[in-house]
Amino acid sequence: MAKLAHLLLFLLPFFSLFLIFIIVPVLYTLGLSFFNAPPAAKSLFTNYVGAAQYARAVTDSTFWQGYESMLYLTLLWVPIMLVASFLIALFLDSRRGKLGALGKVIVFLPYGVPTVIGTLMWGYMYTAGGPIYSFLAFLGLSHNLLAPNDIIYAMLNIIIWEWVGYNVVILLAGLNSIPNTLYDAARLDGASGWQITRRVKIPMLKKYFAFIIMLTVIGDQLLFNEPFTLSNLSSVPFGFTPNLYIYHVTYFLEEFNYASAIAFILIAISLVVAVIGVRYFWSEG
Amino acid sequence: MKKSISNTFTLVVVATLAIYFLLPIWWAIVASTKLYSVAFSGSPIWFNGPTLFNYIYAFTKSSLLLWLGNSLIEAGSAGAIGALVAAMAGFALGKYVFRGKRLLTLVVAIGLMIPSTAIAFPTFVLEQQLGLVNTYEGVIFPTAVSAFGTYFMTIYAQETIPKDVLDAARIDGASEWRVFTSIALRYFRPALVTIFIIIFAGTWNNYLLPLFVLRNAALYMLPQGLASVLINGSTFPNLQYAIQLSGTVVTILLMIGLFVSLEKYIEAGLGLGAVRG
Structure with missing residues (x-):
């Protein structure tokens, strides 16, 4: 048994920061969400209203509009992301030479670019005279991706650019963890390259795909940097994503209690998705 | 052929x-x-x-250099503090036997599942009470806390630090703190780099928390500064363009340098994150 003094010495720094900056904020918001303080109130804990803020969120169409657009984005995003990262990972896994290593660095680089800056760059490239605009015009698709109706595709492209590399690295780790004996056995049975991919690689990577889907679904509802930055170049509705709406409610409506309730809903949904995902990931078979 | x-x-x-x-x-x-x-x-x-006009214009006529400095200070401090406290906690969780260890491990696992963007607003509300709004610390401390870091360090300590070496030092009369600093930290070195980079990049790229917490333009971090030009500077398109483009290139080149030179460590972190969920 370790001595208490030693435990405190090593554990206290991390766990006190963890308590103050993760646990307390979550509980504090939960507390705030049960009040509705008038604008001039000294404390945000005035005027207890029970679950009224949650009732308001449930019927707030602007809030749900955020979930609606994110659901649509997720439906587009998940398949494209999975297929693209899987194909790139398969390719890079089969090329172990210098070119393959270079390919991995290239694909991963965008992950290191701050999302705000990535969005700014793509935003400039979408504007008239920029390369994407010119390229689309060259193809005869005189399309302005910054038009309000197309902004979701403008965002989709930015997010794929940012995250494919990260997912490729995860899938490469997965491919690496498949025992060679499985491949040998398949080859002995006369399986072709395509059959090995379908019968060995895809089933063995099932959990990695689930992990990526989980990250995508959570990341999706928390999207903020991209739509917020794009809103300077185009008209993005302030309820476009739930996090964007929280910012709006905080700074423009100045309703901290209501913002707290929405924030808590967001945390709760993220936690539920994560618990389901992690349980699946850690389960046997 | x-x-x-x-x-x-x-x-x-x-x-x-x-x-x-x-x-x-x-x-x-x-x-x-x-x-x-x-x-x-x-x-x-x-x-x-x-x-090079844009670079000279932006660096002499705007706060770009200041924002770059703020970002380096905040991301650097968060990375250093975060990696150190994670290593300490990981050492205790990975190497000591004590009651309550399972509970603490569970707490860390829950922490892994709370996305930082989801608690940006709650953190801001709390920091208002603590007087941390418009301070470096208001960004450094929340971003330094990495549940993933502690989780990573715990596994790392279990798998790489041999118990005999620690015990030998104890028999020689070394204090626990000395065992940690002179032996454990040596084994932890690659993991410290991995966690430093992960926290550094997370803070460097963070936008939502600084947006809530830093309301004074002199304290802005780089992404926040670059994006603010778009909102406030539309009457000066030349300067706005100069700041955004030169700021973007400088930031990207810095990150590329860091990523390429430390790719091995980053992959170690991502790989473990994926394999262990």
Whole structure:
């Protein structure tokens, strides 16, 4: 048994920061969400209203509009992301030479670019005279991706650019963890390259795909940097994503209690998705 | 014959990937050498009388350098503090036997599942009470806390630090703190780099928390500063363009340098994150 003094010495720094900056904020918001303080109130804990803020969120169409657009984005995003990262990972896994290593660095680089800056760059490239605009015009698709109706595709492209590399690295780790004996056995049975991919690689990577889907679904509802930055170049509705709406409610409506309730809903949904995902990931078979 | 076809195929695929993934970066570099007045006419992807005007203009006439400094200080401090406290906690969780260990491990696992963007607003509300709004600490402390860091360090301690070596030092009369600093930290070194980079990059890229917490332009971090120009500076398109493009290129080159030189450590972190969930 370790001595208490030693435990405190090593554990206290991390766990006190963890308590103050993760646990307390979550509980504090939960507390705030049960009040509705008038604008001039000294404390945000005035005027207890029970679950009224949650009732308001449930019927707030602007809030749900955020979930609606994110659901649509997720439906587009998940398949494209999975297929693209899987194909790139398969390719890079089969090329172990210098070119393959270079390919991995290239694909991963965008992950290191701050999302705000990535969005700014793509935003400039979408504007008239920029390369994407010119390229689309060259193809005869005189399309302005910054038009309000197309902004979701403008965002989709930015997010794929940012995250494919990260997912490729995860899938490469997965491919690496498949025992060679499985491949040998398949080859002995006369399986072709395509059959090995379908019968060995895809089933063995099932959990990695689930992990990526989980990250995508959570990341999706928390999207903020991209739509917020794009809103300077185009008209993005302030309820476009739930996090964007929280910012709006905080700074423009100045309703901290209501913002707290929405924030808590967001945390709760993220936690539920994560618990389901992690349980699946850690389960046997 | 077959081999050369396969090499050509590899080259074509890698080149295609490079065009898509490097295009914005290449575009930004080229565009940063053009004046705003000609930036959107002529070839969008090739130089046209390159000049360093934007860089000189932005670095002398705006807060760009200040924002860059703020970002380096905050990301650097968060990374250093975060990696150290994670190593300490990981050492205790991985190497000591004590009651309550399972509970603490569970707490860390829950922490892993709370996304930082979801608690940006709650953190801000709390920091208002603590007087941390508009301070470096208001960004450094929340971003330094990495549940993943502690989780990573715990596994790392279990798998790489031999118990005999620690016990030998104890028999020689070394205190626990000394055992940690002179032995454990040596084993932890690669893991410290991994966690430092992960926290550094997370803080460096963070936008939502600084947006809530830092309301004074002199304290802005780089992404926040660059984005704020778009909102406030539309009457000065030349300066706005100069700041955004030169700021973008400087940031990206810094990150590329860091990523390429430390790729091995980053992958170690991502790999473990994936394998262990």
